[in-house]
């Protein structure tokens with residue numbers, strides 16, 4: 001058990017869900033200066049979302065990336081959307097040395113989250129760190145400890161917690177709309193044509209070892225020669241990613257935890273493989289097919305599945321209560337459907353009307369990302385509490401890591417709450 005972080009502290013920290021408030025003595029016109037680390041797919045889109053989230057409260061003064069093409073693209077976008085030209089850095093440690101930067105957004109591959117988050121906290125910055133919190137369970141606990149010692153605001157990028165649709169679903173469940181809950185299904189299904197394999201994202205044609213800093217990308221990962229596929233398609237390799245478990249599944253176990261006030265499952269049994277994307281030239285390592293069964297300590301069960309060869313059912317979470325179902329599909333549609341008991345529903349269940357809410361129509365939201373950014377900035381300003389601080393991000397990540405560990409070891413994994421660690425059975 002990590003000495004400084006016993007189970008009680010971990011759960012308490014998650015329940016309090018707040019770091020000390022910061023930036024107490026800022027002038028009315030003073031903005032939060034932001035350094036943006038990683039302007040790839042997520043980081044680049046985030047520059048726009050931040051403009052919607054907090055246009056008057058922040059200034060993006062610095063960006064950092066190890067691929068020159070993305071730095072140039074981000075500078076361009078900054079000029080168009082924000083009308084300023086941030087300083088640019090290749091090495092995130094140089095950005096962190098800039099004393100005028102108050103907070104950083106870390107939008108880099110998973111294996112870099114640990115070192116970057118801890119260095120940022122040590123440099124006195126507030127941190128928005130993309131999910132998963134870290135690449136391993138142990139690294140995640142390091143971040144939780146560093147956050148506890150730092151007095152800084154940290155928000156983990158599990159943005160569904162900030163979505164009005166999921167907040168509504170939580171409220172309905174808490175009101176007893178679906179009765180007792182012991183069972184949930186969650187799934188993420190995708191498909192693409194044979195010439196567009198899953199997660200083989202486009203590699204910029206101009207990339208080369210001169211304009212793309214391979215060693216800084218590798219960071220703490222094992223050294224190996226330049227490989228543009230690994231750089232731009234890092235999700236497919238264990239050194240940098242947990243694959244489906246930490247990319248997609250964590251969002252879903254996280255939001256089920258949120259809706260049902262759960263924390264960490266007691267066990268996980270995962271199974272799957274590379275079944276669809278098997279071209280002999282495709283050196284992917286992570287599965288394209290994964291199922292995971294989670295048992296929680298209080299008679300609750302999650303049945304999870306993901307497959308990259310059929311998208312008929314999209315993605316979502318279905319909370320199957322004894323009196324009805326609440327489901328959130330594709331982060332856009334919330335449905336409540338009462339049980340009918342084959343025409344014999346008790347009067348109180350019969351009286352409940354089905355509900356359908358749409359994120360765009362009813363809340364003017366794509367998903368929770370913009371709200372999540374705003375909640376982070378308002379927390380830095382001392383006006384709110386972050387909805388996804390590190391203990392909560394760690395709980396989400398543990399579910400993902402449990403699935404990866406179970407899959408790789410072909411064994412059931414059990415989370416030991418007392419020791420804050422795991423074993424296989």
Ligand SMILES: NC(=O)c1ccc[n+]([C@@H]2O[C@H](COP(=O)([O-])OP(=O)(O)OC[C@H]3O[C@@H](n4cnc5c(N)ncnc54)[C@H](O)[C@@H]3O)[C@@H](O)[C@H]2O)c1
Pocket residue numbers: 037038039040041042043064065066067070090092107108109110112130131132157158159216217218219231232247
């Ligand atoms: N919350 C969500 O819904 C969501 C969605 C997509 C991605 N993400 C997360 O965002 C993160 C980034 O994912 P992505 O899809 O944008 O990946 P990406 O590969 O498109 O972008 C990563 C960026 O990091 C840069 N980079 C790599 N090493 C670096 C280093 N040492 N210093 C600075 N920059 C470096 C790369 O050049 C690239 O621009 C991941 O943690 C991912 O899980 C979250």
